[in-house]
Amino acid sequence: MGLYTRDRAIIHETFRKQRAGSALMLLAVSNDVPLAQAWLDFTGRGSKQCPSLWAVRVFPPLQGCGIGAWIIASAEDAARARGASDIKLEVEPENILALRLYARLGYRPVGWRPKLEFGVANERRSPPVDLQIMQKELRTC
Ligand SMILES: CC(C)(COP(=O)(O)OP(=O)(O)OC[C@H]1O[C@@H](n2cnc3c(N)ncnc32)[C@H](O)[C@@H]1OP(=O)(O)O)[C@@H](O)C(=O)NCCC(=O)NCCS
Numbered sequence: 216m217g218l219y220t221r222d223r224a225i226i227h228e229t230f231r232k233q234r235a236g237s238a239l240m241l242l243a244v245s246n247d248v249p250l251a252q253a254w255l256d257f258t259g260r261g262s263k264q265c266p267s268l269w270a271v272r273v274f275p276p277l278q279g280c281g282i283g284a285w286i287i288a289s290a291e292d293a294a295r296a297r298g299a300s301d302i303k304l305e306v307e308p309e310n311i312l313a314l315r316l317y318a319r320l321g322y323r324p325v326g327w328r329p330k331l332e333f334g335v336a337n338e339r340r341s342p343p344v345d346l347q348i349m350q351k352e353l354r355t356c
Contacts (some may be wrong), residue, residue, distance in 0.1 A: 219272075229254055229270075239293055243286050250274050251282045253290040257297070265301040265350070266294045271313075287320060295353045302353055305330075305346040314347065322349035 219226065232238035237258040243251040254270040261267030268290050273283045294302050305328060306313050326348045 218274075225270075229256075232256070232258075239290075241286060241290055241293065243282060243289075250277055251286045253286045255290055255294055255302075261303065263297065264299060265303055266297075266299050268294075268302055268304040271304075283316060284320060291351070291353055295355065299353055301350055303348060303350040305348050307344060308347050317349050320351070322351045324348070325350045 229238050229240055233240050237256070239255040241253045242249055251273040252270060253268060255261070256267040256269060257263050260269065268287065271283065271287060291302055303325070304317065304322065306317060308314070324347055327345045328348055330344045330346045
């Protein structure tokens with residue numbers, strides 16, 4: 216539906232990493248309609264031991280219905296199945312609703328990472344936004 220057209224280069228790059236085995240792009244689909252996504256990165260942002268969960272998005276009209284929690288649980292299962300012991304993510308501190316959801320799902324703050332924003336021709340914009348890093352231990356049942 217064109218919601219993420221501007222992110223097409225990132226989508227292509229992550230798909231390439233998925234084919235190479237270092238990323239996973241989960242998609243929740245109903246009747247051929249994509250409802251939500253969650254990506255896992257096993258190199259770069261994350262590692263095999265502690266992959267990074269990112270690009271968690273639920274189609275806006277369907278937010279707040281439990282789909283986000285459900286696809287995050289699926290991503291955790293996928294990480295666990297690939298041998299991960301922990302999982303981490305980064306969230307903007309102003310995203311209060313997402314922070315609350317992650318806390319409810321067992322993610323705990325472990326630090327901050329400065330996020331540098333880049334404008335036209337890679338000119339650095341200021342001030343940089345700090346991202347809250349959260350991590351969760353993946354217990355095996
Ligand atoms: C954050 C997000 C993935 C959560 O998915 P979701 O399907 O709305 O979440 P669920 O229905 O499973 O859980 C609802 C919880 O999410 C919170 N929430 C976050 N954003 C919400 C929104 N836009 N609408 C309703 N609830 C939202 C609710 O407060 C609720 O928390 P609570 O159970 O502690 O009260 C989703 O709202 C979204 O795509 N937001 C925009 C993109 C984004 O911010 N992604 C996270 C980047 S780190």
